[in-house]
Amino acid sequence: MKKLGYLMGAALLTLGSCTNEINEEGVVDKANTIAFSAYSNKTRAYENGDVDIAKMKEGSFGVVGYTSDNNLYLGSASKAIEQVWKIDPSYTGGGYWDYKVSSELKYWPSSTMDFYAYFPYSGDGDTFANSSTESTIMTITNETGNQDVLFARQANQSQTAYVPLRFNHAFSKIKAINIKVAAVDVSVTVQKVEVLNTSTKGKVLVDNIGNASYQATQSDEIRSFDLSSSPKTIEYGKGGVDLFGNEANGYLFATNSSVQHYVKGTGKTLWNGNKADLNGGNLSTSDFVCLKLTCKVKAAGHYLVGDEDQYGVMYIPMHGTSANSADISELLAGRRYTYNIIMQSNVGYEDDGDPIMLAPIRFSVNEVTAWNDVEVTINL
Numbered sequence: 001m002k003k004l005g006y007l008m009g010a011a012l013l014t015l016g017s018c019t020n021e022i023n024e025e026g027v028v029d030k031a032n033t034i035a036f037s038a039y040s041n042k043t044r045a046y047e048n049g050d051v052d053i054a055k056m057k058e059g060s061f062g063v064v065g066y067t068s069d070n071n072l073y074l075g076s077a078s079k080a081i082e083q084v085w086k087i088d089p090s091y092t093g094g095g096y097w098d099y100k101v102s103s104e105l106k107y108w109p110s111s112t113m114d115f116y117a118y119f120p121y122s123g124d125g126d127t128f129a130n131s132s133t134e135s136t137i138m139t140i141t142n143e144t145g146n147q148d149v150l151f152a153r154q155a156n157q158s159q160t161a162y163v164p165l166r167f168n169h170a171f172s173k174i175k176a177i178n179i180k181v182a183a184v185d186v187s188v189t190v191q192k193v194e195v196l197n198t199s200t201k202g203k204v205l206v207d208n209i210g211n212a213s214y215q216a217t218q219s220d221e222i223r224s225f226d227l228s229s230s231p232k233t234i235e236y237g238k239g240g241v242d243l244f245g246n247e248a249n250g251y252l253f254a255t256n257s258s259v260q261h262y263v264k265g266t267g268k269t270l271w272n273g274n275k276a277d278l279n280g281g282n283l284s285t286s287d288f289v290c291l292k293l294t295c296k297v298k299a300a301g302h303y304l305v306g307d308e309d310q311y312g313v314m315y316i317p318m319h320g321t322s323a324n325s326a327d328i329s330e331l332l333a334g335r336r337y338t339y340n341i342i343m344q345s346n347v348g349y350e351d352d353g354d355p356i357m358l359a360p361i362r363f364s365v366n367e368v369t370a371w372n373d374v375e376v377t378i379n380l
Contacts, residue, residue: 051148057085061119066132068111077130082121108159117152117165138206145200153210168262170204170212172331174250175338180240182344183358185300189233191311192294193243195223197268197287200251213264214253254333263333270329272319275353282351283315291316297347304356314348
């Protein structure tokens with residue numbers, strides 16, 4: 001007799017992040033009763049902040065499932081099954097994950113299953129493999145580049161009250177860029193911040209073992225943040241200024257070349273300020289990941305970058321050290337980075353890699369010539 005059980009929309013969600021993991025149960029024990037209610041929650045793209053479990057409950061995630069003979073059983077090649085959070089105080093965790101469309105309900109087959117999920121859910125544009133033997137299982141479209149995309153895999157599951165899903169962040173993020181001027185009579189006014197040779201526009205590809213990689217939109221290799229409506233000025237003695245202000249949209253492709261935290265990045269190198277690495281080329285045409293600031297830099301009344309009427313550009317390395325002196329040579333998925341840039345001996349770099357030096361004219365007294373005593377005799 002074929003074994004059937006209710007494939008429930010309930011899920012144990014574990015959200016992987018850069019600081020901790022949050023576990024929350026939404027377990028529904030309906031025994032043999034199949035009960036769904038219509039749920040009209042609107043799918044949301046989270047363009048104004050990072051996703052945690054609370055925000056997931058405001059939206060919905062998509063899931064597909066494959067039987068042990070590798071066939072797609074839950075969902076279709078063009079549409080995942082949408083799961084929404086149903087509030088019900090009588091259940092553990094205050095509610096449970098349920099099918100948004102009750103007709104999409106599935107029962108457990110006799111075999112085990114592998115599940116793949118992503119957030120936020122999209123009704124179109126995303127695609128899914130017909131067989132779990134294919135190298136890419138989920139292709140998640142992210143053309144805006146302004147949202148926190150998460151993905152999960154749970155393999156070899158048999159009939160259970162709920163399927164545990166651990167979601168991981170697909171992207172890295174620049175949380176803040178703090179600039180402090182540590183040189184006397186120097187000011188920096190920033191109009192635009194760009195991260196060269198990276199993006200989040202394109203597709204997230206999740207393979208059959210649950211690791212993600214990227215397929216970038218080739219025309220978009222710059223992550224740009226325009227401050228022209230309210231340029232920010234940093235001055236000596238007035239503390240640092242955060243150019244982002246915890247910018248919500250600072251998501252970037254990770255840069256690691258091998259899989260870390262379930263994501264294989266672009267393999268691009270963070271520039272460390274070494275001109276020799278450019279091999280005679282320019283930062284604007286290189287493959288190095290670095291910051292480009294459209295700005296004015298004024299030192300002791302003289303412009304080092306730009307002038308009174310227009311802005312110029314300068315470049316800032318992104319390869320640095322963390323607070324515990326760890327080498328930060330890659331941007332990793334699930335990590336939020338705060339860059340603290342202290343302008344002291346120079347303010348940045350020219351396109352050719354030459355530093356823009358802050359070199360005040362100073363003097364030293366090396367010698368005061370000795371008096372030579374001369375005696376003069378006059379005979380009258």
